Structures are given as C-alpha cells and as structure tokens.
Amino acid sequence: MTLTSIRTRAETPAATRASAAKVYTPYSGWFYLPSAIIYGVLFIVPTFASLYFSLTRWSLFESKFIGLENFKLFFSEPQLVKGFTNTLIFAVVTSGSKVVLGLLLAVLLTSQIVARGYLRSVVFFPVLVSTIGVGITFTVLMNPDHGLINGGLSALGIDGPGWLTDPKYALLSVAAVDIWKGVGLATLIYIAGIVSIPREYLEAARVDGASSWETFRRIVLPLSRPATVTVIILSLIGGLRSFELIWAMTRGGPGFTSDVIASVIYKQYQAGFYGLSTAGNVVLFIAVTAIVLPLSYFLNRKEVDL
Template sequence: MPTIEDLHRDTTSAVAAPTPTNVATPAPPRAFTPRKKKKPWKSWLLFLLFAGPNVALLIVFTYKPLLQSLYYSTLQWNLGSASAIPVGLGNYVAWFNDPGTVRVVTVTLIFTVATVGGGMVIGLLFAVLLNRKLHGRGAARTVIVAPYVLSGVAVGLLWLFVFDPNFGITAALLDAIGVASPPWYNDPHWALVMVIIVYLWKNVGYVALIYLAALQSVPRDLLEAASLDGARPMRAFRNIVLPLLGPTTFFLSITTLLSSLQSFDIIQAMTKGGPLEGTTTMMYQIYQEGFQAGRAGYSSAVATILFAVLLVVTLIQMKYVEKRVHY
C-alpha cells in the first residue's frame, strides 16, 4: 500500500514531467497587411464610361437651354434681332401686370385639372375593366393604348372633322336625339371642352396601361382572404387595392401633370389658342409670344415662370403626397 510520501513524489514527478519533443509549437501570428485601396481615377473612369453620355446629353439639351432661357428673360430682345436691351425683371413685371394673364392662368388650371383628374379616373376604370377575363381583351387593350402613340397633330386634325358642327359625327348623333350641336369652334368655353376631350382620348391609354400593370401585381391571396372574410368587391377594392396602387398613383400624378402643363400639339392643330384666347395655356402663350409676336425675351420669361411652377408643384408632391403612399 503506497504511503503519503510515495503519492507526493508521484504527483511532483507528473507535474515536473518534461514536454514531449514531438508536439508542434504554434507559429507566430502573421503581420497584418492592409488591402490596397482602389485608385480613385479608376472609379471616376468607370463613372464617366457609364454615366458620361447621359450627363453630357442633359447638359447640352436640358440645363444649357434652361440657363439660356433664364438669361434671355432679362432682355428686351426680338427674335432675329442682332441687339438686345437688358431690362432685368421687366418682362416678369409686364407678364404679371398684363390683364390677359389671369385668363391664361385660368385656362391652364382648368385644362390641367380636367385632363389630369379625368385621365386618372377614366384610366383606372379602363384598367379595372381590362384586368377581367373578357373575350377580345387583347384587342381592347390595343385599341385603348393605340391613340397614345399617335401624333398629336394628326389626332387634332382628325377630331376637327368629328366636331364639325355641320358635317361631324357629333352633330349627326346630337341631331338624331333632337339636340343642336354646340358651337365648338366659336365659343371659348366649348372650344376648351373640345380640346380637353381630345386630350383625354389620346392620353388615357397611357394611364390605363400603367394601372393595368399595377393591378396585375396585386397579390391574389389578399383578395381571396378578404372574400372569405365577407368583404364585398367594392369594399375590397377600396380598402386593399387602392392603397396598394398608391405608388403607381403617385407616379402617374407627377408624369400626367407635367405632360398636361406642357401640352401644345393638340391646341395648335385644333384651335391655335382661340377663339378669343379661350384655349391659350401658358405653354401655348410661350409659342405665341416667341414665334408669332417675336418677343423672345418676354417668351423666355413666361417659360421660366412655367418652369418654376412645374418645379414647385413637383417638390410639393414629392414632399407631402409621397408620405401618404404605402410602398
């Protein structure tokens, strides 16, 4: 039987046992070498390669004309004249003091609200209809979208025959029910209504196409769950579909607003701003003052004011309207 001295001797020898020579010792840590940063000129070269052409086109065809127009608006300059007189803000003061400015702004507001609001509502209705399983749905989509790709001048000339008070289709249809054709060409109010109808006919297909694409991306399971919960189709559309269409509605509100405020071709082809300037919008006034009256400086001032209006409206939409959009 081992004694206490033997146990103490064995424990001491075990602790003091030498380390085997065949155990590998860990290698010392390698020194940290930082990665080489990419050379900045390579990043700039890659940026210029991809974005350079687009930036150059924007500078040449957008920002340069914008700055030139801003400069011309401070001059009393007739188109084609070799000399110009600096007038500062004189053209802007003249436009705001012009008695016809109120009429032009009113026509622009009526035209914009009617075409943007009407186009959004009618386009959404067409999109909902074309999203259903109907016979001839493909042909119907083509018919609705086709006017959008047509020339505005051609559309305006075509609809002049439609609205002709003596031989037009509208006159024949109204005469069949015993109603006289309105004076589309002679009354300023009816002329504006005529231009609005033609603009909606041409551009509502664009709104319907965008809304149709958005409707097809709405998850079917949400609508099925609402149906199982007893929600009626109209309630499901109002509470589920419309909020999901928020981003599309926000996008269309900006694009259609910009397009409406810059409308020119249909007005030029149908009414040329008349009668009695009843269809003269700010965009058409720019053309009248610059190319008909030759007042290039005054026309540039109106163009700058219209640009400022477009910029302010767009910023307001992006700041306040976008907050209500559910992505």
C-alpha cells in the first residue's frame, strides 16, 4: 500500500467507509414473513373473498355470479337502508357523547377531589363488563312494566316510556347504554392526555390570574387534542361496527327501528341470503373506511397553537 493510498483512506469520512463496507443481506427481511403470512391469511384473503362473494348468489356448495344485484337490492330495501341510517345515527350520538363526557370526567378526575382513585375505578369498571351481560341487565332495568328505571320514575309521579319497545326511544336507549359502558375508556385516554401536559403551563396560567375556564379553554383543551382524536376515531369505529349490545337488548326491534348494518347482516345470514349479507359486510367496510380515514387525516393534520 503506497503512501498516497494511506493518506486518501485516512481522509475518507468514517461514515462513508462504514456505508461502503456494509453489505446488503436479505436475512433481516425474513423476520417479516410470519407476520405477513398471518396478515394475508386472516385479512387480505378474506377481504378479497368477501368482495367476490358479494357479487354472487352463493351457498355452502355453489355460487353464481350476479354482478351488483346484491348491492342494488341492499339499497332498494327500506329496512336495509334504515339499518344503514341507524348505524350513522348510533355512531355519531355515541362517539360525540363519549368525547364530551369523557373530557368532563377526565377534568374532574384529575383535579384535587376526595377519593379520586376510587372514582376512577368506578368510571372505568363498565368497560370491563361483558357487553352481552350489560345488554341483558339493562333490558331488565328498562322493562316498561317491571323495570327498576320506570319503577323509580313512577315513584316520582312520572310515567316512564317503553325504552326498548317504543320505536322513538329504542335506538337512543341502546345508545345511552353504550355510552355508559364506553365512556370509561374515553375518560382514561383523556386522563392520560391531561396528566401529560407540562405543569409549567398550568402554573404560568395560575400566576397570570387565569380562571379555571380560561385554563381549560386555552391550555387543557388544545393540548388534549391527540387524546380527542384518539377518542373520536375509536368511538366512531366502535359505533359503526356495533352489534352485540343492540342484539342483546332489542334484536333490531321493534320492527326494524333499531337495526344497524351489523344486525341486518346477521339477519340475512340467518335467512340464508348469504350473498346479500356479504354485500352488507362490504358496505360496512366501505362506510367505515370512507368515514374514518378522511376524518383521521383531517384531525391529525392540524397543529396546536398556544
């Protein structure tokens, strides 16, 4: 090795020499293979299979391609369209209520109150309870004749409505139960967002003489934006896919007044209309994707300005 080559090697940056010496190897890429196989078998293959079977009239043993007839039938049947509309109403009502109530409860449970830890446990407890168990319990409590809720209202001289038997109240009654069960998770997410706010901001606001409302509006609310986005997205997805609670409490009744897409799909499977129910699955998938992805992009692209 000549003196010139030695000098040139010494003048070459260490990072350049390291990158030149690095040899590409596919070894690390093989670690992705098990996850890719599981994802493909459990998600990609069923998704494309559903897309195909939604275009057919099929049974367990044969299928006949009929194009978009299942989708035309889905949107031409009033009860199916009603289920789609109810799904949107249910998702908006439950997600909006969880955002508002979750934020208010989180502000309360991060303040200096007595038994704060116990109250946090009480608020979060319904999240841990079985959805079917909650549905059955509230079905008994909301019984128009013998339920505890109407019994308490009757003691106050108020005639309670048929919470689950009156078409005007059935869907909203189930939504209220869903809010009661899910607000604990929203509260927990908000608590994590609020306690992560630097204390210097709150102390500075206190020194400047800001009221509690001004501190909440100008500091807590803007800096809780990531928690708000998370709660909105999770609640919307859960509301659009809701099935267990509605089925346990009303089975979509009375009539079709509390049906959602998921319960409509289940009823079509029960009746043997497999192609139509698969088309309903595709409609639900498209609806969730079309609502959640743009909303997530819109909410995440904004920055907090203090």
